[in-house]
Amino acid sequence: MTASPAPLAANARARLANTRRWVIKVGSSLVTAKGQGLDHEAIRDWCTQIAALRASGKQIVLVSSGAVAEGMARLGLKKRPGALHELQAMAAVGQMGLVRAYESEFNTHGIKAAQILLTHDDVADRDRYLNARGTLNALLEFGVVPVVNENDTVATDEIRLGDNDTLGALTVNLTEADLLILLTDQDGLYEADPRLVPDAQLVSEAALTDTRLAGMAGDSKGVLGRGGMRTKLNAAHTAARSGAATIIAHGRRPDALMQIARGETIGTLLTPALGVMTARKRWIAGQLQLRGKLHLDEGAARVLREQGRSLLPVGVVRVEGDFSHGDLVALIDPSGVEIGRGLCNYDADEAARIMGAKRDELAARLGHVGEPEIVHRDNLVVGPTHR
Ligand SMILES: Nc1ncnc2c1ncn2[C@@H]1O[C@H](COP(=O)(O)OP(=O)(O)O)[C@@H](O)[C@H]1O
Numbered sequence: 001m002t003a004s005p006a007p008l009a010a011n012a013r014a015r016l017a018n019t020r021r022w023v024i025k026v027g028s029s030l031v032t033a034k035g036q037g038l039d040h041e042a043i044r045d046w047c048t049q050i051a052a053l054r055a056s057g058k059q060i061v062l063v064s065s066g067a068v069a070e071g072m073a074r075l076g077l078k079k080r081p082g083a084l085h086e087l088q089a090m091a092a093v094g095q096m097g098l099v100r101a102y103e104s105e106f107n108t109h110g111i112k113a114a115q116i117l118l119t120h121d122d123v124a125d126r127d128r129y130l131n132a133r134g135t136l137n138a139l140l141e142f143g144v145v146p147v148v149n150e151n152d153t154v155a156t157d158e159i160r161l162g163d164n165d166t167l168g169a170l171t172v173n174l175t176e177a178d179l180l181i182l183l184t185d186q187d188g189l190y191e192a193d194p195r196l197v198p199d200a201q202l203v204s205e206a207a208l209t210d211t212r213l214a215g216m217a218g219d220s221k222g223v224l225g226r227g228g229m230r231t232k233l234n235a236a237h238t239a240a241r242s243g244a245a246t247i248i249a250h251g252r253r254p255d256a257l258m259q260i261a262r263g264e265t266i267g268t269l270l271t272p273a274l275g276v277m278t279a280r281k282r283w284i285a286g287q288l289q290l291r292g293k294l295h296l297d298e299g300a301a302r303v304l305r306e307q308g309r310s311l312l313p314v315g316v317v318r319v320e321g322d323f324s325h326g327d328l329v330a331l332i333d334p335s336g337v338e339i340g341r342g343l344c345n346y347d348a349d350e351a352a353r354i355m356g357a358k359r360d361e362l363a364a365r366l367g368h369v370g371e372p373e374i375v376h377r378d379n380l381v382v383g384p385t386h387r
């Protein structure tokens with residue numbers, strides 16, 4: 001763990017800066033102006049930064065809290081109600097304002113936004129999980145920014161996620177995002193809660209294997225926030241299951257998101273225990289449902305097994321199944337043995353069109369420029385997948 005920037009941190013941050021898919025979560029403590037309803041200026045600022053990130057080719061999912069707080073402001077309540085039904089009523093009123101604010105800000109940048117309300121069951125149940133995943137992926141491919149919140153109006157106490165840090169991490173898993181950014185009202189994780197220990201040191205970077213972290217992260221002291229740093233640390237562990245790193249940063253620092261995109265040292269970077277790639281591969285092997293098969297020729301089977309290379313279209317001889325871009329497919333050698341599994345860069349129709357094609361034939365067969373790899377080695381697990 002380092003309290004000051006280290007060369008390793010600088011490299012890790014530069015690598016993360018170049019990743020493509022980010023989930024950004026803004027907490028209740030930020031979205032609402034001291035309990036007086038939504039902070040429209042702050043929302044404008046995040047939307048402007050997200051527009052710049054989109055323009056640089058990134059896909060962004062925004063997880064935003066604030067429904068309950070905005071509902072309270074709209075109905076003139078000073079104190080957060082205790083009864084679940086009252087909270088649900090607040091959320092129902094406030095969510096209207098929340099999506100309206102994001103929609104109108106994104107509109108000024110010519111960006112379409114979409115509302116996604118999830119419950120615990122949507123991520124726990126296999127079919128619903130795949131359905132939510134498909135919808136989010138489709139929105140991202142259409143260039144839309146999904147704005148996610150918990151579906152507070154239907155979530156009963158037993159099934160509530162309760163805090164949006166957890167929801168942000170589950171959204172990372174759903175979308176196989178590369179990075180989770182938790183924007184909050186502190187500069188990151190401190191060695192102790194700075195509200196209680198004002199001279200506590202900021203943790204600049206830590207591996208999630210570091211057992212000292214749990215002792216540092218305390219609860220929320222805010223009126224509106226839920227969970228504090230404790231749920232943020234848990235969220236980082238959940239995001240790490242699918243190989244994502246987490247950055248906790250102050251959402252009111254001007255340009256916080258742009259600084260992250262430039263690879264600058266800001267906030268706390270929490271890195272997956274296994275290393276990003278191993279964790280991601282494990283996730284691919286264990287979590288996703290098989291949607292199809294690619295049958296390979298002898299040469300492709302050999303380079304995958306022996307050299308850990310990406311699979312190119314030229315090595316594919318047959319395509320089986322009805323899968324979409326990003327789905328999990330099995331890779332089968334000429335004797336019918338499964339070599340491994342990976343995420344396919346093409347849907348089944350496109351894969352069938354480009355199988356056997358050399359790199360310079362791809363654009364003509366597809367009608368557009370496509371990825372040179374049909375399955376990139378970063379998204380490929382060779383060997384037994386423990387299913
Ligand atoms: N070690 C720590 N470092 C920083 N903040 C901490 C720590 N432990 C507890 N906290 C508390 O966590 C709060 C942020 O979490 P929370 O109130 O849930 O905000 P949000 O609405 O952004 O999720 C901080 O304001 C702080 O009081």
Ligand SMILES: N[C@@H](CCC(=O)OP(=O)(O)O)C(=O)O
Pocket residue numbers: 026027028029064065066067068069091149150152162163164165224225226227228
């Ligand atoms: N779904 C709730 C947000 C829950 C919550 O407060 O989460 P967090 O921002 O993590 O403290 C809402 O929109 O009010």
